[in-house]
Amino acid sequence: xxxxxxxxxxxxxxxxxSGVSWAQAKRELHYSVTSGAMVxxxxxxxxxxxxxxxxxxxxxxxxxxxxxxxxxxxxxxxxIEVRTHYLQRVGPEEGQVDYExxxxxxxxxxxxxxxxxxxxxxxxxxxxxxxxxxxxxVRDFTNAHLHVRTVNGPVFLTNVRNSHVDINSASGDxxxxxxxxxxxxxxxxxxxxxxxxxxxxxGDYAFTNHSGDIxxxxxxxxxxxxxxxxxxxxxxxxxxxxxxxHMTFVPSQGKSFAGVSNSGxxxxxxxxxTGKIKVHKQ
Amino acid sequence: MNCAxxxxxxxxxxxxxxxxxxxxxxxxxxxxSELVADLNFITHEAKRLLPSYDxxxxxxxxxxxxxxxxxxxxxxxxxxxRMISFSHPAVPWLATAAAMLLLAFGGFLYRRDLxxxxxxxxxxxxxxxxxxxxxxxxxxxxxxEDEQLVRQIAAENPSLRDTYEDNLRLVNAYISDxxxxxxxxxxxxxxxxxLIRAYDQKAMVYQMGLSRSME
Amino acid sequence: xxxxxxxxxxxxxxxRGDADSFxxxxxxxxxxVYSLCLRMTGNSAEAExxxxxxxxxxxxKIGTFRGESAFSTWLHRMAVxxxxxxxxxxxxxxxxxxxxxxxxxxDGPRKDLGVEDSSLAGSIDRVHLERxxxxxxxxxxxxxxxxxxxxxxHNEIAEMIGCSIGNSKSQLHKARMKLRDLLxxxxxxxxxxx
Numbered sequence: 001x002x003x004x005x006x007x008x009x010x011x012x013x014x015x016x017x018s019g020v021s022w023a024q025a026k027r028e029l030h031y032s033v034t035s036g037a038m039v040x041x042x043x044x045x046x047x048x049x050x051x052x053x054x055x056x057x058x059x060x061x062x063x064x065x066x067x068x069x070x071x072x073x074x075x076x077x078x079x080i081e082v083r084t085h086y087l088q089r090v091g092p093e094e095g096q097v098d099y100e101x102x103x104x105x106x107x108x109x110x111x112x113x114x115x116x117x118x119x120x121x122x123x124x125x126x127x128x129x130x131x132x133x134x135x136x137x138v139r140d141f142t143n144a145h146l147h148v149r150t151v152n153g154p155v156f157l158t159n160v161r162n163s164h165v166d167i168n169s170a171s172g173d174x175x176x177x178x179x180x181x182x183x184x185x186x187x188x189x190x191x192x193x194x195x196x197x198x199x200x201x202x203g204d205y206a207f208t209n210h211s212g213d214i215x216x217x218x219x220x221x222x223x224x225x226x227x228x229x230x231x232x233x234x235x236x237x238x239x240x241x242x243x244x245x246h247m248t249f250v251p252s253q254g255k256s257f258a259g260v261s262n263s264g265x266x267x268x269x270x271x272x273x274t275g276k277i278k279v280h281k282q
Numbered sequence: 283m284n285c286a287x288x289x290x291x292x293x294x295x296x297x298x299x300x301x302x303x304x305x306x307x308x309x310x311x312x313x314x315s316e317l318v319a320d321l322n323f324i325t326h327e328a329k330r331l332l333p334s335y336d337x338x339x340x341x342x343x344x345x346x347x348x349x350x351x352x353x354x355x356x357x358x359x360x361x362x363x364r365m366i367s368f369s370h371p372a373v374p375w376l377a378t379a380a381a382m383l384l385l386a387f388g389g390f391l392y393r394r395d396l397x398x399x400x401x402x403x404x405x406x407x408x409x410x411x412x413x414x415x416x417x418x419x420x421x422x423x424x425x426x427e428d429e430q431l432v433r434q435i436a437a438e439n440p441s442l443r444d445t446y447e448d449n450l451r452l453v454n455a456y457i458s459d460x461x462x463x464x465x466x467x468x469x470x471x472x473x474x475x476x477l478i479r480a481y482d483q484k485a486m487v488y489q490m491g492l493s494r495s496m497e
Numbered sequence: 498x499x500x501x502x503x504x505x506x507x508x509x510x511x512x513r514g515d516a517d518s519f520x521x522x523x524x525x526x527x528x529x530v531y532s533l534c535l536r537m538t539g540n541s542a543e544a545e546x547x548x549x550x551x552x553x554x555x556x557x558k559i560g561t562f563r564g565e566s567a568f569s570t571w572l573h574r575m576a577v578x579x580x581x582x583x584x585x586x587x588x589x590x591x592x593x594x595x596x597x598x599x600x601x602x603x604d605g606p607r608k609d610l611g612v613e614d615s616s617l618a619g620s621i622d623r624v625h626l627e628r629x630x631x632x633x634x635x636x637x638x639x640x641x642x643x644x645x646x647x648x649x650x651h652n653e654i655a656e657m658i659g660c661s662i663g664n665s666k667s668q669l670h671k672a673r674m675k676l677r678d679l680l681x682x683x684x685x686x687x688x689x690x691x
Contacts, residue, residue, distance in 0.1 A: 092441055130490060132445060149486050151445055151446065152448075168486050170452060171452055187482060189480075189483050231463060273459050320680075321673050321677065323617050323618045324676050327623060328645035329648070331626065331646050333528045337545055338545060341527070341531070341545050345549050345556075346519070348549075348553055354557065355519055
């Protein structure tokens, strides 16, 4: 009997603690903002997904895996800062917090993550996404100003139109699909750079790295002025551009080429030290 | 002399060979007189056409690049009264790139001082080690500042230690190759831009690492 | 660029491979060389390429310059040769002696229709002349630019192009006649539009 009552007490205590923990694990933060809000999310471990909200509000849903973390949220005027705070030293599993974030589509957003994935879609403001080893995925942006930085996290951009894009990754691979300027800059040390798209709109595109291949696939109808150089690697013009009469260097077979397709509307600069650069038709 | 005969000898006449018959025809024929006046006008105006077009700046860029490739130009020699030559074309670019890196390094060293309480004598660039072995692009070992950063990160985020250590080696190799490229081709705009990009990469790694180490 | 550097000093330093001096010399002469190339080819892209080539040849050979002629003359001649070689490669043939501008009537030059005749002087400015030069057939343009614009003599032109002095004179006359027609046509068109 005594063991039965004790068992019930233990069970209730466990349930109570679990309930409290569960209650603390999920948290919702809601902020009202005006146009041009600045939102900052810092979360080392755990995925962060960002989508547009309806109207001028910032909504953040978090789900922590342990009670060794807490979510700090502050609003100062039109500036929102939400950060995962670690109550003690934790590893990626215990410290994981999942974030689902909704911000006005024109909000200025900064997201920092060490090991979680970052996903952002349908935004158009000034966006900075930093993930040390995080997988960064961006979709369906228009007229945005996008900065992405990772140490070795791979970066994927899909359908980012008419935007200023600046991607830096030390060794993460960068994959761009249907991404158009006015400016699209990708710089990696070792990461592969792969672009598939039409370079529409006549923007400036520069894909550069130290090592790692650069692969560009564009349609035959693309209007582009290309300049490709690999200091110690190789280049391949599988697209078969027209020779460019205004070159600032003398092309070297297998090491560099310059050419024009159609009216040469977009500028495409490709540079690597040891990588293989290839431009070909889709 | 009729007009056809006159126009047949007109080229020589315009060169200065004129005789009485030609002059008489000119006085009596308004059409030929006007023709000669027009041709003289064209000749006179043509001589006054000044060179009035400047080529696009890319023309000079192309010339310079080709001259460097052919080894026809070199750096300005240091004159005796100047102890240090700042006229090397790459110096402004290296200075800019180094300044960016200094900013990131300075932030790291300042933070390190705050944490460790040490009083460092200087804030300086962490010169990456040069790889003299051309063509063998191995990642460079970290220098002392790099090692400090990695230790700092490891203290806060052990799971990121290897990531930062490996990538610092990679960016150091990038800087090394880019610096050598600029040294060999100081007027090559592309080489200078590549060096800036390499420094950008290192500054980025430092800035992100600093963020980690300050949490 | 080093201030106060004379052309002679720049030449001397360039002969020793000084990069800044190359740039000084380029700055001093680029306009004349480019304008020559542009007038002779009528095409800015070609003119840029030819300007580049002319200066490259200059710098490759600058060690051989001994000052027997003015540096600008030496460069000018080099630029002309570069352009002529280019035009030859394009299979540009000078207008043949058989080609005439217009059939000429016995009683005088052809009259322009619809516009009262008057001398070109006073109604044509240099802009019109430049445009008309651009519109000349390539062979006429080359001769006209070399003689009337650049000031080469017929014997020099004949040597450069590889024709006779008589041919050079004949071609020049035809070029001037063609220019006159172009300028009168242009003036007539403007008058009709008013």
